[in-house]
Amino acid sequence: MSQSDEKAGKNAKSAQPKSAAGEVWETFVVIVEALLIAIVIRCFLFQPFSIPTASMQQTLMIGDYFIANKFVWGYGKHSFSLGRYGDFTLLDFELPISGRILGREPNRGDIAIFRPVPEDIEYIKRVVGMPGDEIQVREGRLYINGDIVPREEIGTALDTDSNGDTREVTVYQETFPNGTTHTIQEISDNQPLDNTPVYRVPAGHYFMMGDNRDRSADSRVLSAVxxxxYTNLIAKAEARFFSIQDNIPPWQIWQWPANVRWDRMFRSVY
Known part of the structure; x- marks a missing residue:
């Protein structure tokens, strides 16, 4: 047999189809690699969340799905929770640290996912008070360090909570001392949390409030939130990627035409 014949024989041999077992193994390896990459991304970089309650409406509506940045503020003891599905916790590994690793501190006005000290589930609210601030609400108006926070009425809307209770609300644009603006809404200025004592934010802590001010259990409720x-921060909300009315499960594709809120998808959250 000539050298060219031997070479052709080797090429023909190497081109033989793989066994069924080999193809199954390669498929398994690819799936495992993909899962590991997804877990690393979700643990260290970006994590999807959904909104089940009305406390951040209209900024984040019930049925909104969004991506949160997990590395911008570094990593605290609750950073490696992968979330819950009903009563099932996918992963909730608590790091034995008291501070944070890497990252920066949040800014006033950032939207934060965090773990309140009295609770074992994630909350989402806006950072209103920084360490050392004095926060108070008087007759529905927010005060930071004794100064009233400006707000401008921009209209009215109907707000429906997770129990199906619909109320008319007044919508405002509120401006923080650092110049950032956001939308809030109020049922009125004489609701239960519209007149509070002065809260003095301890060092290394933050004061959180929902944008739906009269439908939010937040830092104003010391026993609940x-x-x-700082170490209990998990991620910063960045952008919505999906939104559907009435908290309909996204996998029910047949419900999309009548219920998906297309105008809320692929938009930054601020």
Missing amino acids: GYVP
Whole structure:
């Protein structure tokens, strides 16, 4: 047999189809690699969340799905929770640290996912008070360090909570001392949390409030949320990627035409 014949024989041999077992193994390896990459991204970089309650409406509506940045503020003891599905926790590994690793501190006005000290589930609210601030609500108006926070009425709307209770609300554009603006809404200025004592935010803690001011259990309720330690921050909300009315499960594709809120998809959250 000539050298060219031997070479052709080797090429023909190497081109033989793989066995069924080999193809199954390669498929398994690819799936495992993909899962590991997804877990690393979700643990360290970006994590999807959904909104089940009305406390951040209209900024984040019930049925909104959004991506949160997990590395911008570094990593605290609750950073490696992968979320819950009903009563099932996918992963909730608590790091034995009291501070944070890497990252920066949040800015006033950022939207934060965090773990309140009295709770074992994630909340989402806006960072209103920084360490050392004095926060108070008087007759529905927010005060930061004794100064009233400006707000401008921009209209009215109907707001429906997770129990199906619909109320008319007044919508405002509120401007923080650092110049950032956002939308809030109020049922009125004489609701239960519209007149509070002065809250003095401890060092290393933050004061959180929902944008739906009269339908939010937040740092104004010290027994439920209270001051949030820096180490309990999990991620910063960045952008919506999906939105559907009535909290309909996204996998029910047949419900999309009548219920998906296309105008809320692929938009930054601020």
